[in-house]
Amino acid sequence: MKMTDYILMYIAIGFCFGAIIFFNINLQGKAEILNTEYANKLAAACHDAAATIQKTEIDNYGSAWSRQEKRKETLDVFYDTLAYSFNAEYSTKFDEIVLYTPVVCLIDIDGFYISYNVVFDETGYVDIPANAMDRNAVLPINTWSAPCPGSSGYIIRYRLNDNVDVITDENRVYSGERNEVFARIKADKERILAGYHADDLNELKNLLTNDEVFVKERNNLIIRQINSQIEYYINQHNTIGDGYEQKYTFTMPEVSGEDWARLLENPTVISFLQGRSAKLKNRLLNVYSLAGGELAKEYHYFITNENGYKEYHCLEAPCGGRVTRHEGTRTVQYYEDNQLKQKTIPTVTYRYNGHEISRMYSSMEECAREGAVPHSCVYDWR
């Protein structure tokens, strides 16, 4: 054979192997791109759902999703955004999207709600309703409650903030900020119980008044309960796979520690997207996304005036922490029965570096209109 024949033969063999390798690499690339695309779509849906968290709702009702209308609104926004992202809002593919999201968890200040997409009939078998909206079952609130470690008879219900509910062994309920709750329990025990000993409340005191112990106990309980509930419903979702030819198993993805820390501070939406659409070497699409209401807050600004030089500061910035609260009294005059009288009323004033703050503004623009220049704390949050 001539040299050219050998070369042609090697080119032909190389082309055959190369075609397979190129195809495999293309597949890898497409799977990676698809995974990223699905993760971004899920993140967008979570962010839009978290945007429905309103601070006024938290101020008025104490939590973001205490009303069913708010829960429905958040979940509708989540599924709508997901459907729009997949371009499936008016097609039957919408049902598939709902099947690929086994769980959506709304973590509120006083508990968490699970919305899952498997419905069971009265005999315990899976019943997948024809209407996708009916599949979405929202459970009642799951609270974070546990007995006080080491102390018998006290049950503590935790929240994301420092408020607790304590149920004593006499079935009395104390609610409020944890230090105040402990003080009330202690005062009641001293008043009611004869032979009461201060050591009886040592464990409760250690839990409620020690910052480190309280935060550690509360966070461990919250993470453990959310994890177990989500894992349970993700595993339940495996029954859907029984109805189809291809079987795949949902598993709980590992949520990073940093993401847990985020959701422990504010109301949060966490959701999962799992399925076989981007299958590669038996690895299935398995992503989660969470978005919280960390930034669903207003900023407050105040102006200080020193020798005619006006500066505005931000209360939420690090320098805003130097604002102090002072309680005092003020005498006011009023007319009653055509007589001038005066009375003393309590007042609350806020001071920054000894200067009284007369008014709070809600935007930088309002402060600038008053002629105040920004203090460095407005733009430098170090």
Add this chain to the structure above:
Amino acid sequence: MQDILGRVMLVVAGCYCLFILPVMIIASKQDNLKQSYIDSAVTEFVDNARASGKITPEAYERLCNRVDAAHLVCSIQMIHSSKYVSPNAELDASGHNTYETYRTDYNKEEILSYMYPSSPYEENRSWKMKNGDFLKVIVQNETPTLGSRLSLFFTTRGDTKTLYTSYGGYVGNTQQDYRPWQNH
């Protein structure tokens, strides 16, 4: 003579087609894979920072680890643009000052020097941002990839910067509700 020259050229072309061309094509495909991998890492980092309003040391280290996993020497640039409003000397019709919006930029060195203090007695801390700020991250490779090196066979001017990702966005909710508050 011509026959020998033809044979040499054929052998050279054959070796190129057999060995270099396939490797070059595979390497360029690998570059595409690495590009999408770095894209997803940067997107996740920026989206998390924008949603949470802070850059944590853990998030930054995770980004570095993921960029490292692509087996490339990459440069990461971060720019945090912090918004503030300053009054002008002119007054409007209502007697209030007019104002302009400005931005102060912080680069990666300033951000990292704050997040990782040089004193051993201080812990690492997060870089905080507020609503309306802008965050951008740029990742670019500094060393040429195998695909770009092999493509120098064809191109006279080699471009080593073949992987480039730039992603950014506004932090949090850019709208603010108006709610007056006063001492009582």
